[in-house]
Amino acid sequence: MADKVIYAMYDDDDVLKDGAKKLVGKGVHVADVYSPFPIHGIDPIIGVKHTRLGINAFLYGLTGTMLALFGIKYFMIQDWPMNIGGKPSFSMIENLPSFIPIVFEFTVLCAAHGMAITYLLRNKTLPGMPARNPDPRTTDDKFVMEVRVNENTQFSEKDLQAMIKETGIIEIEEREV
Amino acid sequence: MEFKISSRAKKVTFTLMIVGLIAMVWGMFTEQSYIHTKMSEDGTQLTMSYPTHNNGENTDEEWEQFKADLTAAALSSHIEIIEPGAHGHGAAGHGEEEHVSHDDHGNDEGHEHGHGDDHGGHHGHRPEPTWTIGAHVIHTKEGMKAWHHHEDQIMPTLKAWVDDHKVGMPDHQHNRFWSNLLINGFFFFGISLGALFYLALHYATESGWGAVILRIFEGVMLVLPFGAVVLIVVFLAGTLDWNHIYMWMDDSKMVLGESFDKLLYQKSGYLNEPFFWIRTLVYIGVFLVFAFFFRKWSKREDEEGGLKLHFLQYRRGALFLVFFAVFSSMLAWDWIMSIDAHWFSTLFGWYVFSGIWISAMIMIMMTMLYLKSRGYMPQINQSHIHDVGKWIFAISFLWSYLWFSQFMLIWYSNIGEEVVYFQQRILDYKFLFFGTFAINFVLPMVLLMSRDAKRTWSILVVISSIIFVGHWMDVYLMVMPGTIMNNYQIGALEIGMFLLFLGIFIFLLLRNLTKAPLIKKNHPMLDESVHHDF
Amino acid sequence: MHKEASIREPLILGDKSYHDITEDVCKPIENDAPKTWYLLVTITGLVALWGIGCILYLLGTGIGTWGLNKTVGWAWDITNFVWWVGIGHAGTLISAVLLLFRQKWRMAINRSAEAMTIFAVMMAAVFPGIHMGRIWVSYWVLPLPNQFGSLWVNFNSPLLWDVFAISTYFSVSLVFWYIGLIPDFATIRDRVTRPLTKKVYSILSFGWTGNAKAWNRFEIVSLVLAGLATPLVFSVHSIVSMDFATSIVPGWHTTIFPPYFVSGAVFSGFAMVLTLLLIMRKAMHLENYIHVKHVEYMNIVIIVTGSIVGVAYITELFISWYSGVEYEAYAFINRATGPYWWSYWSMMTCNVISPQLFWIKKLRRNLAFTFVLSLVVNIGMWFERFVIIVTSIHRDFIPSSWTMFHPTWVDIGVFIGTIGIFFFLFLLFARFFPVLALNELKSILKSSGENYKEGFGYGEGYWDSHAHEGGIEEKHD
Structure with missing residues (x-):
């Protein structure tokens, strides 16, 4: 079924936040907000959950640490032990201080890139992806609130529009998607 | 507020x-002095020395008391302490040698295990008292029983007593x-x-x-x-x-x-x-x-x-x-x-x-x-x-x-x-x-x-x-x-x-x-x- | 609600709105480039070509074209390497460490500082690369399975640590920089009209939409990347210092090297940022965004890091005497009074003494003076590496092998060439990329913009009460 979406445009982040708070208070479900920069404090109002990317990064980092440790153990201790600078590589633990730098670097490498890739995939931002912001001005100085009619069936379209119009918008537009 | x-x-x-x-x-008041112990390579002799200081207050009597204590403690565990050489108090034996070599190489702090002692340097003018001992099990029934198959543990046990301050002397410093x-x-x-x-x-x-x-x-x-x-x-x-x-x-x-x-x-x-x-x-x-x-x-x-x-x-x-x-x-x-x-x-x-x-x-x-x-x-x-x-x-x-x-x-x-x-x-x-x-x-x-x-x-x-x-x-x-x-x-x-x-x-x-x-x-x-x- | 103390100076001057910020940053990209830009690109391009020519000559002929000799086996090349890596530390420091410290002034400078970082690290990587001689087998530095028997790289070697450190640093900085750029590319994408340009920026912006969830992720990614990049910045120059400090060469082996190199790196990096930004703000009319306060902050960082470096110099000097190791002591006496005394005293003057002038408020707020001093610091930091590297080894343990190092024209040519490539790349960046972080600047406009701080002529604090009539209690920083 075709859905109707109301896009309400604001020219100030605080006004939008105020408006969202009022609308949510009345039981309106705000689907999304488009803005040129992160609006602080909007997430709890419109119910955006906190991302778990941080945990991801930790896990990628841990993987990196393990890979580096096992890799070095294999290369330097098992496969081809060498005697370097009077420090024969007979055991991992005795040579550990000189392995720490690479283990650290590899941990950071895996954590940073793992997280960056996950971030791009989760945001669906990849080279060649089409832009989905409702109005080109949302990357400049305008803020747009997206309200889906389907998600707010307790209100009529008219009421919804009227309620939104009270919140200090500068433009409003309804589209079929 | x-x-x-x-x-x-x-x-x-x-x-x-x-x-x-x-x-x-x-x-x-229960602090004890540091007594340096060193085992000979074959493990049969234990050398103990006490690094004195210029004004070290531990007296000879206390050093003798320590020796007596250790002997008594050994006896109660069926061990007899013997003194192989005549390394008595103040002898120019091992301790003295070490002492001299230490000062010659002022920056050479390398030392064997246990002798983490550049403060051996404190030992001043008085040669450090040294006591080298060996030991064997007293051949009584109890003694044989206690140390049966463990004879090689006698010397380490004695060393451990001293190291762990089971036997020692009070520290006045x-x-x-x-x-x-x-x-x-x-x-x-x-x-x-x-x-x-x-x-x-x-x-x-x-x-x-x-x-x-x-x-x-x-x-x-x-x-x-x-x-x-x-x-x-x-x-x-x-x-x-x-x-x-x-x-x-x-x-x-x-x-x-x-x-x-x-x-x-x-x-x-x-x-x-x-x-x-x-x-x-x-x-x-x-x-x-x-x-x-x-x-x-x-x-x-x-x-x-x-x-x-x-x-x-x-x-x-x-x-x-x-x-x-x-x-x-x-x-x-x-x-x-x-x-x-x-x-x-x-x-x-x-x-x-x-x-x-x-x-x-x-x-x-x-x-x-x-x-x-x-x-x-x-x-x-x-x-x-x-x-x-x-x-x-x-x-x-x-x-x-x-x-x-x-x-x-x-x-x-x-x-x-x-x-x-x-x-x-x-x-x-x-x-x-x-x-x-x-x-x-x-x-x-x-x-x-x-x-x-x-x-x-x-x-x-x-x-x-x-x-x-x-x-x-x-x-x-x-x-x-x-x-x-x-x-x-x-x-x-x-x-x-x-x-x-x-x-x-x-x-x-x-x-x-x-x-x-x-x-x-x-x-x-x-x-x-x-x-x-x- | 976040409040900023009124005694803080505004960071964005003038009566700016969100749209003005977009305009000010995007205009130079959309308009035709000025003539001076073409002129500069041509000059730096020629210098870059000259550098590439020198490198090709070097690769074709061999390392013998350098001035190295048996005693001084590392000199000009490694000096340049450390110098460039050092310069490459400011960008990530600004964007990562200052982000963690919530320093808002970083937002005007982080983008270009990071770009500079990336180009500087690229220039640094040139030197070990060409020093290998056979550059086409440079992939041998990686632990790749091979058919030479069980031949692995040596993980005990600080040189291999460098391989990992520099490549990690380079790629993580690049990612960090690019993730910040994506929303700003989207801004340009949504503004430009020419189809080809639109297409290019559209690809560059990865289809960025700017919805709430995306921003939520964006913020956490920036924060975590900053958290990762901070120890990374420390580790990279520490590892570079370990190339020297793990050895037993007097003058190289000293435990203070890691933190002292890091501090020196930040010092030289900030100097280079100042050199570039002082020109850029004028050329691109960004005086309202990068103004005297920003420069003052950077100059304070220069005093602090310069003084730390100074304390480290003195510490090394003192301990070389205190240690009682005569070789160590000689290495330092030789630095100050030996045949390379001039490089030592250039280093001391440029790095320790001259930055102290910034204690005077007038001087640290004087842009022309700052520009000159930033050049002085860059020269001083080059000499620092030269002093550490060359003077420590040119008189080794056998007096019969004592010698001097003289650079050849190839040595000098490659170095000048990398400077050309560096500025060439930076000019390209300034022409086609948003040189300020648009999204970040917009987010501090209300707390640190001059107009908002002064309440649009209604007096201080007007905005605070005015904007929140709706009863918003929470505005997070």
Whole structure:
């Protein structure tokens, strides 16, 4: 079924936040907000959950640490032990201080890139992806609130529009998607 | 809001002090002298020697008493001690040889296991008493039964008794006591100094978030005289030869002769008592003056307001940092690094500084949480706690980074005169040495990484307490191996004195907090700080 | 609600709106480039070509074209390497460390500082690369399975640590920089009209939409990347210092090297940022965004890091005497009084003494003076590396092998060439990329913009009460 979406445009982040708070208070479900920069404090109002990317990064980092440790153990201790600078590589633990730098670097490498890739995939931002912001001005100085009619069936379209119009918008537009 | 010390806080701090004092005194009187043991290569002979000092107070009678004690203890375990050679008291045997070779190679601190002893250097003019023994099982029924198949364990058992102080002689020099006094004096002085440093940093960097907790920094900072007095007592005792923490204070090393130490002689342009005292008094004096004025201006700001005093503190904060940049390294060399006077490391000062800093931040965190839990300082919110938590996390990293840099570079290059420092710590203190690093690094790194952890009081309290002790341990490991070699213990003396100092420190801190409103009144960034939220 | 103390100076001057910020930053990209830009690109391009020519000559002929000799086996090349890596430390420091410290002034400078970082690290990587001689087998530095028997790279070697450190640093900085750029590319994408340009920026912006969830992720990614990049910045130059400090060469082996190199790196990096930004702000009319306060902050960083470096110099000097190791002591006496005394005293003057002038408020707020001093610091930091590297080894343990190092024209040519490539790349960046972080600047406009701070002429604090009539209690920082 075709859905109707109301896009309400604001020219100030605080006004939008105020408006969202009022609308949510009345039981309106705000689907999304488009803005040129992160609006602080909007997430709890419109119910955006906190991302778990941080945990991801930790896990990628841990993987990196393990890979580096096992890799070095294999290369330097098992496969081809060498005697370097009077420090024969007979055991991992005795040579550990000189392995720490690479283990650290590899941990950071895996954590940073793992997280960056996950971030791009989760945001669906990849080279060649089409832009989905409702109005080109949302990357400049305008803020747009997206309200889906389907998600707010307790209100009529008219009421919804009227309620939104009270919140200090500068433009409003309804589209079929 | 005015702060009052609750009767419960009084009770707790006084209990800490009293328990600590009792344990400390008890520990002091059961202290034992260091007896160096060395097993012959074939494992049949054990050589024991007692490093005397110039004015060593252990008498010959006590040495004989020790011998008798050991013989008696052996007998009760069915072992008879025999003396293979005529190595008696004061003989020019092994001990003497070692003694001479040590002085010849002033910087050659290399030694076999167990002899982590460049303070053997203290043994002055008197040759060290040496006693070499062998032993065999007494051929009685019980004896045969007790040691059946374990004959090879006889000598190690005897060695262990001596090493573990099961049999020993009382220590009249109280080396352990003085070392502990230095450890605690320095550790708690460092906490106050760290708070002073951070206060200056806060002003100099125009930070705003912490304006509401600056009074806590002031409170911690003003305990400075306490640590300073303790340190001065330790140095005074060293100067008067009551203790032997600083080997370079031993005059006999400066004159050609048996105890002459070429390296120390070379360093005497820097390491000499008058200059040492000048430096020490300058550091302490400068710190006290800054602390005094920061407090004075801060209180005056409460009354007068205006920006003049704020910018004065901003400028003086920057000035303090200049002094601190130089003094923090130098005091670490003077007070701590010169214990191992032959050894040197350019990073040492910065490493000690990071330890000071983190201990101070932990103290701040604990005070904050305490005051907040008692209903004081409602202006402190979770964001402030989170920020101090971040500092603890970050400085733990910094400390670990500096620890590792110093350790790894010396380990990697493996140059005799440098690596001896770690060799001694690894051979004699292995568990404590690596354990301390592991705890101080891993614990905060893993458990304080997440945002939620830095906002959960229980986690903060537990981790802070553990790494607080961890950083005390770090100071312990800087001092003990140099002063009492492998004769270390963590017993009633250590724990008692730590508790005593902790009790006094907390009490003084709380008393300082009562002397001014807990929140500054006219700090220009107070509003920003009260609304601190991220 | 976040409040900023009124005594703080505004960071964005003038009566700016969100749209003005977009305009000011995007205009230079959309308009035709000025003539001076073409002129500069041509000059730096020629220098770059010259550098590439020198490198090709070097590769074709061999390392013998450098001035190295048996005693001084590392000199000009490694000096340049450390110098460039050092410069490459400011960008990530600004974007990562200052982000963690919530320093808002970083937002005007982080983008170009990071770009500079990336180009500087690229220039640094040139030197070990060409020093290998056979650059086409440079992949041998990686632990790749191979058919030479069980031949692995040596993980005990600080040179291999460098390989990992530099490549990690480079790629993580690049990712960090690019993730910040994506929303700003989207801004340009949504503005430009020419189809080809639109297409290009559309690809570059990865289809960025700017919805709430995306921003939520963006913020956490920036924070975590900053958290990762901070120890990374420390580790990279520490590891570079370990190339020297793990050895037993007097003058190289000293434990203070890691933190002292890091501090020196930040010092030189900030100097280079100042050199570039002072020109850029003028050329691109960004005086309202990068103004005297920003420069003052950077100059304070220069005093602090310069003084730390100074304390480290003195510490090294003192401990070389205190250690009682005569070789160590000689290395330092030789630095100050030996045949390379001039490089030592250039280093001391440029790095320790001259930055102290910034204690004077007038001087640290004087842009022309700052520009000159930033050049002085860059020269000083080059000499620092030269002093450490060359003077420590040119008189080794055998007096008969004592010698001097003289650079050849190839040595000098390659170095000048990398400077050309560096500025060439930076000019391209300034032409086609948003040089300020648009989204970040917009987010601090209300707390640190001059107009908002002064309440649009209604007096201080007007905005605070005015904007929040709706009863918003929470505005997070």
